[in-house]
Amino acid sequence: MGVLDHERLYIGLDVGSTTVKAVVVDPVADKVLWQDYQRHDTKQPEKCLEFLTRIETDFPLPHDRFRVFITGSGGSGIGPRIGAKFVQEVNAVSMAVEKLYPEAGSVVELGGQDAKIIIFKEDPETGKKTKIPSMNDKCAGGTGAVIDKINAKLKIPADQLCDMGYDDIKLHPVAGKCGVFAETDINSLQKMGVPPDQLMASLFDAIIGQNLSVLTRGNTLRPHVLLLGGPNTYIRGMVEAWKHAIPLVWKERKTPLPEGVDPKDLIKVPESAQYFAALGAVEFGLAEEDGVGVYRGTQNLRRYIDVGRIEEKAAAGGKGLADDPADLEAFRERYRMPRFDEAVFQPGEEIEVFIGLDGGSTSTKAVLLDKNRNVLIKSYQLSKGNPIVDTQEVLTELEDKVHAQGATMKVMGIGTTGYAKDILKDTLGADVALVETVAHTESALAFYPDTDVICDVGGQDIKLIILKNRQVKDFKLNTQCSAGNGYFLQSTAEGFGFDVKQYADIAFSATTMPIFGYGCAVFMQSDIVDFQRQGWQPQEIMAGLAAVLPKNIWLYVSQIPNLASLGSNFVLQGGTQHNLAAVKAQVDFIESRFAGKDVDVKVTVHKHCGESGAIGAAIEAVRLWENGRRTEFIGMEGVKDISFITHRNEDTRCYFCKNKCLRTFIDVTVEGSSIDESERPSKIPLKPGVRRLIVGNSCERGLVEDVDSMRVIKKGMDTAKESYPNFMQIAAEAVWRSTNPPNVAEPPAKRAITTAQKTRNALLPNREKLRIGIPRVLNQYSVNPLFSAYFESLGVLPQNLVYSGFTTEERYKAGAKRGAIDPCFPSKVGIPHVHDLLYRVHAKNPLDIIFFPMIDAIPSTLKKTQGCRACPTVTATPEAVKAAFTKESNLFDEMGVRYINTFVNVDEPRLLEKQMWDEFQGILGLTRDEHRRAVDVGFEALDTFYRDLRGAARETLEELEREDRLGVVVLARPYHNDPGICHEILDEFQKIGYPAFTQDSLPIDDDIVWRLFGEDVEAGRITEPMDIQDVWKNSYSENTSRKVWAAKYTARHPNLVALELSSFKCGHDAPIYATVEEIVQDSGTPYFCFKDIDENKPTGSIKIRVETIGYFLQRYREDMVRDRKKAQDLETRMAEFERKLREEMEREVSVGAGR
């Protein structure tokens, strides 16, 4: 081998999350002398030791003749023990690429738990290459871990996995975004009998889609593309999938490619792909000074493996869930669940009770309460698949327990909650079907009146309910991610062979525990395996998992690190709170978030944590009874006699997704009911008096029989919507309509003499042909009538003013890949809208111009404000969009479209006139006069638009006042009118009977604003009704100021309530969160909000939230009507009293006069 001839050898070590790669390089000969790649099975140090020992054997040189450079996620821990210098992975890979494949334009490296993309860009002037690196974060989506997880599930041997393909294999929809979702999809597909090759090909497709849409951060992978890392190197299908997907992007983006080369050939797995990072580490080392990275042998590494690691484990691991036995004992004492003793009755006694019933998807809970809201008896059972049977059984059990004591019960009221609440209400003749959030809130407040926050951790979901003034102010649901739910703890315990009831005792027995990183459940599952291999015991792992639970709840799922901002009284509810280990971790976490703050936090576990929903439903039944409602409960005999027929055949199959669930229809006869759904379209007709319950569906959609049934429901909703207008939708549609402005263009010069006249005459005919595309986004929602009227009045045809479509998920995804920055969602959709204009509208019927003005200021009706600027992010969006479409090549030029993003000030008509003149004079051939007239016409159109909107809103508002009803004012920016931005949340309010007003639709006629603000003006707090100086001084941002003013308006109007919408990352909304909330709440008006809106439509969350808000609005209206009635009664009585007094006085006067 001649190794002794070598001056020095360089070792490159790449210690990854699943494998170790090593190379030995002779720098003089520039030759790799030795290499190996092996899975380390979580034993990184052992594998490194093995490699180094073999290298020492194969190259018997003194240690100082080796230099070692180490990289990879495990490199920094091992490097110092062997004298190696750590090299950052991106640098290592880049150096190898530059040396071995200088022609490479980009690199995609997928590892076990990471995914990285490096794009190399050459500076055209200096020729120097710069790197644009990008890596994944705490999410496993798009990494090798997802492949490992699914592969383990499908039990495909490694060699077969490597040979699994992609080309010509049928694909199915699989979520690449999240490994947990991917598993759900794969489960469904597997149940349908989809073969493994199709499953894996679909997974490859999803992973590549995820990396292309997210990890590239809007950049295009530049050819040549090198595929590195284990999954890319060894799995054929991954390579085929990349070769399929990348050329499609190149084609769409017209990326220049070398002539005559198949684009697929520009994507390659290079030789030694798995060793690139190790080779790059060596390459890095060659430039280092002599004394750096000198190999010190393996003795320190051996010592670490034998002794140091155990010491390190003890030092690095947590100390266990409790500090010491005394701490544990004190905790157990403090949180000992009080024993529930069922009530004792006297034989022969008839007890008056209220029933609460929680029909959940996995279990049914029922409780009996007395009039004083004391819990008398509880019952619980796991679902048997038919909610009617479950209900019959739990209610019978309650009755049996009463009868067993020789007593009988008289049901005074019954409330239902949970997913089956509505049909149970109808079937049982219950008094109320209460949305779960309200039921949990009522229950918490009944026992713990000062509650600020409810943390309900169930088996499959987490609900965080934040209260203010005993009302739900905000809540979070974990619909997007499986991290942090109780089922994860339960399945881990069961995996170790323990019952979940033993969890706490076992976890508390651990005196040390591994520290899990919070985040994706996929990583946590793989961490469990790693920790086991490292020698952590089940009790220690269970303790570690309990400890990470609150981090997942608060930091990962709900993303509320500042718990102290929510209040100081926390109530823990839900079945998971029976697990004291989880409780201990939550209590410690919550308390730690108050450290150093001058607030005493109180964390309480609800004494009926598992039945709190049922208790809340019963409490509502008590309240209704107190308000005079008399129950129509069918009675216990009626419960036992509920008759139903079940259907389960091809006619009950659901086709609303690929699962094609074979559902069960339970047709329940509702005694004495006037229900007649026999006209409802169904393959299995319904008889009059029968309600249908659908079970066996795997999702909510399956609860509706078919699309015709949906339309019937929708028709009912539409009728409701017509009665309750939504001014968000009205404005969103009207703002793009032509205002039919007068034509103010001057005719062509009859005799063109000057050059200007000649030019104008030549340009004039173009106006009729000119096609202008306008993106339907941002402040165009405020000012579009101005621009449309301007262009039309100059002769541009209304049909030639073309808008992008409204924002939809599909449209967003189609264009979002170009986004290089990550602003708020309303700004982020700018690129997709221009993409829509270019690739859909222009592709069909060419546009001449895309006009996306940078609107710097917006006209205002407010007074005494500091300014009326638009948000700078929003203003600059047209420029960011321009950059996105010109950064690699000028797509506008290439597609023959002129992109115009004029900077305009719409608040100053004469300045706007100048700005538009400078831009369009040469394009339209304008004269000064016609241009000025067109600008004036534009402003008139804008005025008319708002006048009409406010006029229509006034009619609705007056109707509300006449009928003592409520309307919702949406405190949001005008561009939230876009249905894809607001996710049509207000439609849900229309459906339940509330009209929706926008800020800009609120009538500002003198009689109204003086009625609302006159007192403030007289008191000198403000100078006039449209002044907001009393509450907001920094009033330079127009949409912010409008929001503040509308909050004041709402707070002062008895028939209006506020709903605040705000987008995630809105820097202008954040400073007024507290101001808006205080304005509304200080007036006693309910305040509700949907904050942090982004591209994801949280459908389930919206539905529950709207139902929750609907409940509190109903209560508010009841109070309003009652108070008004009281006031009227008082006035009537006072008038009567006055009349009598006058009569008496007159009598006395006449008697006196008669004397």
Add this chain to the structure above:
Amino acid sequence: MAPVGEAAKVAAKIMFEVYREGGYDRRYRVVYFTELNDHNRDTELNRCIAGTSFYSSFLKEETRKEARIVINKVLERLNDGEDISPAQLEAELGSLLA
């Protein structure tokens, strides 16, 4: 449980609907109900039920690619303003329907 025998045969079809959007864009669209997944189901269904049905039926699963091409072409024509009846669409789909 996966459908077997006759049930599997019956289930091997895709429910779809061509509809016209209500409210906003008023474009003709198609939704393949059976191919919806967790991530697009609510959006697609809400959009569909808010619209007006043009034509709905089942496609044979084995020829769904061909059917999609036919439907996409008809959608393009509809959105370009061509007067096409549901019966014409049905005729064009012909044997591709289940």
